Amino acid sequence: MEIALVGNPNTGKTSLFNHLTGSYEYVGNWSGVTVEKKVGVFKGKDARLIDLPGVYTLNPISKDEGVVTNFFLQESFDTLLNILDASQLKRNLHLTIQLHEYGAPMVIGLNMIDVAKMRGIDIDVEKLSALLETPIAPVVARTGKGCDYLAEMVTEDVQLKSQSPLVDYGEVIEGAIQRLTQRLSGKTNKPVRWLGLQLFEGNPYIHSYLQGIIDEREILTFIQSVRSELKNSGVADSLEQYIYKKRNEKIEKIIATVTSNRHAKKAPLSERIDRIVTNKFLGIPVFLLLLYFMFMLTFDWLGFPLSDALEDFISGPLTASIAAFLSAVGVSEFIRALILEGIVAGVGGVLVFVPQIFILFFFISLLEDSGYMARVAMVMDRLMEWIGLNGKAFIPMMIGFGCNVPGIMAARTIETPKERLLTVLLTPMMSCSARLPVYALFVGMFFLQYKAVVVLSLYVLGILIAFILAKLFSKTIFKGETSLFVIELPPYRLPHIRSLWRSTWDKGKGFIKKAGTFIFAGSVVIWLLSYAGPGGADVNMDDSFLAIIGGVLAPIFEPLGFGTWQAGASLLTGFLAKEAIISTMNIIYFVPDEASLQGLLATAYTPLAAYSFMVFILLYIPCLATVATIYKETQSKKWTGFSMSYAFIIAYLLALIIYQGGKLIGLS
Known part of the structure; x- marks a missing residue:
């Protein structure tokens, strides 16, 4: 049995999908979370649920909305499950009538009954069911209330109550x-x-x-x-x-x-909070203040102590235990060096930043689920309109703070092709979580007293560069009209701890998975390149193949303050995955029982060079997965190549200005 889940954006569709199927999909309290159909199996039932993107109408105005119309034209299904927001019934019913006109058996899940009651709205469900000629089940998808009854109703053999049209045109x-x-x-x-x-x-x-x-x-x-x-x-x-x-x-x-x-006793909480967070003067400062708090939590108050404790464990007891085990089983010196200097140093060097990654993702999930992110888009709309986009384009960019890949995919929600392409090209300017370990390493070494401020400056810099480029591109290669900005501001909600944790885990597990697979394999290759050279095996690292490769790139980066073969080799592996920069450095600078990575970096970089290096990491060529996603979304080698080329040029020029300008004014 095939059941299609359809509804307006931000009606709780994805939450309902998770409750009915027992699976977990990304949940965010804004429109455009689902940008393609997702399929799950009902718990304990022989039926599949197809979660379609949220749409206001079956007449698509954006790429992701076209998924729904194409589904109705090309796919077969047995029943429609239409989810409505009880607090926004009038707006939601426009889609319901169009679904009714399709003529397929349909069941309605009337969601957010609790929100409607809080706003003083009472709904006679039986009358509504009779007028729409459709079975209706009240639910609260956020908590799962009523979802089991809805599952029973929709997986039964639903029959059409009537073939008569709802509307006489x-x-x-x-x-x-x-x-x-x-x-x-x-x-x-x-x-x-x-x-x-x-x-x-x-x-x-x-x-x-x-x-x-x-x-x-x-x-x-x-x-x-x-x-x-x-x-x-x-x-x-x-x-x-x-x-x-x-x-x-x-x-x-x-x-x-x-x-x-019923008359509400006082203004809804959303309205009272919005007077502050969406204020045209206070909106952006509030947003920056929240980012600063997030980075203080990640890099100072909680994240660094946890990462330091994990690093002490990996470099101390864990490494010692592995070394003792290898000695006990009598492995060769080659295997011992590969495991300790390559795999443990490379993968472990990345895993020490897991606490900071999860703290960052937890905070982002909290802002998403609470409904604040939609407000950020509205606050930024005036500025976005000036640069040739609209506030909706800021949502993919915000998603890009977690990972650029889903951020680029979220650009499908943007209506006009020009704005959609521009958003795809600019989203990689947002500082994703993969860059975070690099920042953590360098700010912990060179900017100990100002960790949060320095990291915040990098995030803001990425946004500013994206805005400047958007203005430049929209006046030159992307001329055309901008679309109107229309976004629904959802009510603020207190996220459930379980939902918040699952959202955080869903984002963070990719970092761990990448460390256990891609970074693991990369660490082996990098160590082998550092172990062997033209002179044979077990050579001095300065004479290795890795040093030769990095040495070819080193002169290019000399004017930026990091013209060493070690930096060149790290940046090259960073194209495959930004986390690989850290694993490469851990392998290159591995000196057992003598010095930490941060101590060795202190001799290779100055604070000015370190900041220049972080800016370059922020802006230079996106990782391989991001490049592949850009090609998938644009279907153009030209635009994919353009995204890589301009990013490298901008990164180089800005790092050059920062380093050389800093030297001119006496910084070091």
Whole structure:
């Protein structure tokens, strides 16, 4: 049994999906979390649930919304599960009516009943079910309340209560639908009424679908004739506006019948908080203050002590135990050196930053689930509009703070191709979590008293560079109109600890998985390159293949303050994964029982060179996975190559200005 889960953005669709299937998908309290369909199996039932992207209408205006229309046109399913936000019923019902027009069996999950009651809204569920001719189950997806009953209802053999249309669109539209029904008789298995209404609304996917059945000229003539007939009748000038008006009239009658409003005792909490966090003067300072608090927590108050404790364990008892075990089993010196100097040093050097990564992700998850991130997008809209984008483009960038790959994929929610492409190209400027170990290492060595301030400056720098480039690109290679910014501000919610932990773990486990696979394999290769050279095996590291490779790149970075072969080799492996920079440095600077990595780095870098190095890491070529995602989203070698080239140039020029400018004013 195939069940399609459909609803507006931010109605709790993904939370409901997680409760019904027992799986875990990314949950964020903003629109655009699901950018492609996801499939799960109902707990204890022989049925699959397909989670489709959140849409306000079946007439798509962005790439991810097109996934839904294509699903209805190309896929088969048994039942529709439409989730509604009880506190925003009027807006949600526009999609419900379109789903009803599709004519498939449908069940409604009426979510956020608790939020509606808190706002003084009471809904007569039985009356609503009768008027919509659809079974309805009240639920609170965030806590799972009512989800089991909904699962039982939707996995039964749901029957259509009635084939009668919910909305009468008048003589002109209904007559046109009848003519289209006759024309398409026997030529499609899709509901013609739905096809006709979507065609009249201007749905490009429906237009393309019908082109495969009847001639393009006939379609255009048919639409024009309906439009002229509607205008001549004096009813309306626009097909789209007329259809919307008729649906809205029906919805208002339903709302008036099924809802009653109690007077709220005081303004909702969301409104009171928004007076501060969305204030045009206070909004950005509040955002920066929250970032500063996040970095103090990550790099000072909690993160560093935990990372130091983990580093002491890995470099002390764990390494000693592994060394004792290797001696006991009598392995060769080659294997012993490979494991201790390569794998343990490389992988362990990355894993020591796990506490800081998880603290950062926990804080990001808290901001996401609470509903604050949508406010950040709204606060940034005025600035984003000035640079040629809109506030919605800031959401993929914020996601990019965790990882650039899902951030780039989230750009699918942006309506216009120009803004979507620009967002894809600029999101890698955001400082992802993979860069965090590099920052932690260097600020812990060179900026001990100002760790949070220095890291905050790097994050803000990435945002500023992205904004400057957006302004430049939108005035040159990406000329065109910007779209209107429309975003729903969800109510603030206190995230459940379980949901918060799962969200944090889902983000952080990728870091651990990468350390146990990709970084593990990379550490072996890097150590082998450092172990062997033209002169044979077990050579001095300065005479190794790794030193030769890094030495080729070293002169390029000399003006930036880090013109050593060690830095060159680290930056090269950093293209594969930014975490590999740390594993490479741990292997290169590995000196057993003599000095820590930070102590050795102090002799190779100055504070000015260290900051220049971190800025270069922030901006230079994105990692391999990000580059692959850019190509997947743009389907263009030209734009993928452009993203790599301009990033390297910007990183080089800015690091050059920082280092050489710092030297001119006497910094070291």
